[in-house]
Amino acid sequence: MSRRILIVDDDRDMVRTLCDIFSLRGWDTDAAYSGDEAIKAQKTGGYDRVLMDVKMPGVDGIAAYKSLSRLFPKLPVVLMTAHRVADVEHTSARVVTKPLDLPALFNMLEG
Amino acid sequence: MGVISRRSIRTKAPLAAVALILLVVATLSTASIVVLRRTLRDHAAERLRTLADQLGETFRTNTAALRVRTTGIASRPEIAAYLVNPSAVSEAAAIAALAPIGPQPELSLAIEIRDQSGRVRLTSPASADTAKLIEQADSSDLSGLVAAASGSDPGAALGRLRQSGDIIFYPTVARIPGHADASIVNWRRIGNSAQARTQLARILGSEASFFFGNADGTIWSELGQPALPPAAAPAGQVFEFTRPGRETVIGVRGVIESTSWAYSLEFPAHVVEAPARAFMWTMSSIAAGCLIVGGLAAWWLSRRVAVPIETLREAADAIAAGRTDQRVHLSREDQLGRLGAAFNGMAAEVEAVRRHLEEAVEKRTGELRSAQESLARREKLALIGHLASGVGHEIRNPLGVMANAVYYLEAVQADASPQVRQYLGILRQQIQLCAKIVNDLLELSRATPVKRERVGVNRLVDERLQRIESGAAFVADIPHDLPAVAVDPVHAGQVLDNLLSNAVQAMNGTPGTVSVRARATGDGFVCLEVSDTGPGISQEHFSKVFEPLFTTKARGIGLGLALSKSLAQANGGDLALVSAPDQSATFAFILPVAEGSA
Numbered sequence: 088m089s090r091r092i093l094i095v096d097d098d099r100d101m102v103r104t105l106c107d108i109f110s111l112r113g114w115d116t117d118a119a120y121s122g123d124e125a126i127k128a129q130k131t132g133g134y135d136r137v138l139m140d141v142k143m144p145g146v147d148g149i150a151a152y153k154s155l156s157r158l159f160p161k162l163p164v165v166l167m168t169a170h171r172v173a174d175v176e177h178t179s180a181r182v183v184t185k186p187l188d189l190p191a192l193f194n195m196l197e198g
Numbered sequence: 199m200g201v202i203s204r205r206s207i208r209t210k211a212p213l214a215a216v217a218l219i220l221l222v223v224a225t226l227s228t229a230s231i232v233v234l235r236r237t238l239r240d241h242a243a244e245r246l247r248t249l250a251d252q253l254g255e256t257f258r259t260n261t262a263a264l265r266v267r268t269t270g271i272a273s274r275p276e277i278a279a280y281l282v283n284p285s286a287v288s289e290a291a292a293i294a295a296l297a298p299i300g301p302q303p304e305l306s307l308a309i310e311i312r313d314q315s316g317r318v319r320l321t322s323p324a325s326a327d328t329a330k331l332i333e334q335a336d337s338s339d340l341s342g343l344v345a346a347a348s349g350s351d352p353g354a355a356l357g358r359l360r361q362s363g364d365i366i367f368y369p370t371v372a373r374i375p376g377h378a379d380a381s382i383v384n385w386r387r388i389g390n391s392a393q394a395r396t397q398l399a400r401i402l403g404s405e406a407s408f409f410f411g412n413a414d415g416t417i418w419s420e421l422g423q424p425a426l427p428p429a430a431a432p433a434g435q436v437f438e439f440t441r442p443g444r445e446t447v448i449g450v451r452g453v454i455e456s457t458s459w460a461y462s463l464e465f466p467a468h469v470v471e472a473p474a475r476a477f478m479w480t481m482s483s484i485a486a487g488c489l490i491v492g493g494l495a496a497w498w499l500s501r502r503v504a505v506p507i508e509t510l511r512e513a514a515d516a517i518a519a520g521r522t523d524q525r526v527h528l529s530r531e532d533q534l535g536r537l538g539a540a541f542n543g544m545a546a547e548v549e550a551v552r553r554h555l556e557e558a559v560e561k562r563t564g565e566l567r568s569a570q571e572s573l574a575r576r577e578k579l580a581l582i583g584h585l586a587s588g589v590g591h592e593i594r595n596p597l598g599v600m601a602n603a604v605y606y607l608e609a610v611q612a613d614a615s616p617q618v619r620q621y622l623g624i625l626r627q628q629i630q631l632c633a634k635i636v637n638d639l640l641e642l643s644r645a646t647p648v649k650r651e652r653v654g655v656n657r658l659v660d661e662r663l664q665r666i667e668s669g670a671a672f673v674a675d676i677p678h679d680l681p682a683v684a685v686d687p688v689h690a691g692q693v694l695d696n697l698l699s700n701a702v703q704a705m706n707g708t709p710g711t712v713s714v715r716a717r718a719t720g721d722g723f724v725c726l727e728v729s730d731t732g733p734g735i736s737q738e739h740f741s742k743v744f745e746p747l748f749t750t751k752a753r754g755i756g757l758g759l760a761l762s763k764s765l766a767q768a769n770g771g772d773l774a775l776v777s778a779p780d781q782s783a784t785f786a787f788i789l790p791v792a793e794g795s796a
């Protein structure tokens with residue numbers, strides 16, 4: 088049974104390219120386009136990993152991460168940001184910057 | 199200019215001196231002349247009195263002699279015989295006896311025998327004119343004279359003067375002894391001969407005039423010629439008097455004893471005062487000489503004073519007008535010379551102070567301009583940073599999507615033609631380059647608070663040199679005893695990175711050397727100089743290198759040096775271009791020495 092990953096970003100092209108790339112590497116991928124959607128999807132889908140953008144309209148990545156880590160304390164979540172890692176404060180989540188260093192990201196999620 | 203010269207010492211001093219001399223001479227002359235005139239008049243009065251006394255005495259003697267002579271005639275026996283027995287014989291003898299005696303018989307007019315009623319009984323021979331003169335003469339006082347003669351010692355009395363035409367004459371009456379009913383009347387005229395004048399002039403002097411007449415003011419003569427009486431004045435008192443048409447005289451009056459006559463002795467006032475006038479002329483000449491000499495001396499002195507003062511004033515005006523290098527040259531040893539020296543000292547002081555002020559103003563202006571430029575640069579940088587940050591972050595998203603897409607394509611098109619794979623490679627590299635530019639921009643424009651700490655200059659430079667990826671040669675000359683500096687190591691690193699990468703780029707790929715030299719400036723700073731061997735910065739660009747958005751590079755947005763200078767200043771130091779235009783560039787990075795490291 089392949090691992091399942093939820094990819095969350097309000098940029099649909101970003102979500103689509105990432106879904107395709109992770110599919111290539113054998114992941115089952117699902118997409119969500121906001122923090123709310125991500126929380127709902129995780130509640131119903133129970134994914135193994137979540138890759139989520141920080142800056143999104145409505146419930147942003149930070150707030151969604153806080154809800155998810157409360158609901159699913161053992162769920163590995165990786166946050167993506169166009170800003171610096173240090174700018175994403177008050178989280179214990181792992182953070183990567185855009186444009187993504189994909190090999191490093193694979194190591195982080197598949198290791 | 200006319201107004202100024204009227205008010206100048208050069209004009210006023212000589213005028214004042216002349217006025218003063220004039221005042222002194224005039225006062226002295228006037229006082230002297232007044233005293234002199236009084237003295238001269240006193241002296242003249244004294245002389246007049248003496249002469250008048252002498253004349254009075256002469257008159258008294260002469261009239262006394264006349265009375266005696268008349269008494270002598272009256273005592274002749276022929277006259278008594280005639281009165282006792284009037285007959286032709288006795289009459290002839292009596293007429294012969296009526297002849298004048300004594301000096302100047304020519305002045306005798308007639309000698310008469312008159313009876314008690316005043317009728318002429320007998321008279322000496324006389325011309326018709328003379329007889330007529332006497333006949334018409336006033337005889338009203340004769341009876342009084344008879345009475346007066348009776349009571350006097352010689353037994354004769356002189357009558358008042360009478361005038362008829364130019365002739366002035368008088369009677370002398372004597373009693374005939376033993377004949378109370380008859381008396382002798384001796385008529386004589388006043389002489390006016392040249393001899394008399396000469397005699398009088400010998401006694402009185404040629405300038406003196408002599409008048410005499412009746413004491414009651416009637417019938418006055420000057421040497422026998424009728425004349426106006428003098429001023430009424432008590433005998434012996436000096437008077438001043440002017441007859442109509444004649445000059446003013448100083449005179450003295452006298453009375454002739456036992457007669458009703460008076461006389462007046464007079465000197466012309468101008469003769470008396472002649473020495474005073476001569477003195478006045480002498481004084482005037484002396485005064486004129488004094489005025490000329492004094493005026494010239496005052497003019498020369500005032501010139502000696504006024505010319506240097508004028509020179510000083512012109513110099514003071516020049517200094518007031520801003521020409522503080524103005525000096526005066528007074529080659530003299532007196533107070534004015536010392537004033538000139540003091541003025542020059544003051545002018546030098548003024549010039550020094552002015553120069554000092556100008557320098558201070560220039561320095562402060564420079565500092566102000568620098569601060570203003572620094573502020574403007576910081577504001578511009580903050581704005582640019584803000585913009586760059588917003589745009590940079592936004593660009594990262596599309597770059598991310600593109601990078602993902604290329605990654606996917608390269609993964610699924612592993613079997614594609616080499617050309618397709620090559621093009622995908624080009625896309626990937628350009629996306630990476632783009633991402634790097636954005637990263638660099640964000641890194642440059644990131645404003646972080648200054649966290650200064652003690653850092654060794656050696657460590658700072660070494661760390662940065664190791665990170666440079668370039669084929670250029672690097673030479674570092676950092677003395678080991680250099681004091682540590684107090685800066686934010688991240689900021690200092692950023693500045694150094696910028697300077698080093700600029701230096702490498704300046705050489706434009708040609709072989710060259712980048713030198714880093716450090717030295718303590720001695721006033722609390724370390725100067726870190728970064729030089730390259732490139733062509734340097736042109737004159738045209740020289741003043742703009744620290745302006746934000748200024749760049750000469752094909753790729754670059756012109757923030758590096760502007761940010762570096764801002765960071766250097768924020769850390770208490772500075773950044774400056776110290777090489778000349780068009781010569782290999784050298785930038786000086788000034789860092790403050792850490793406390794206790796000096």
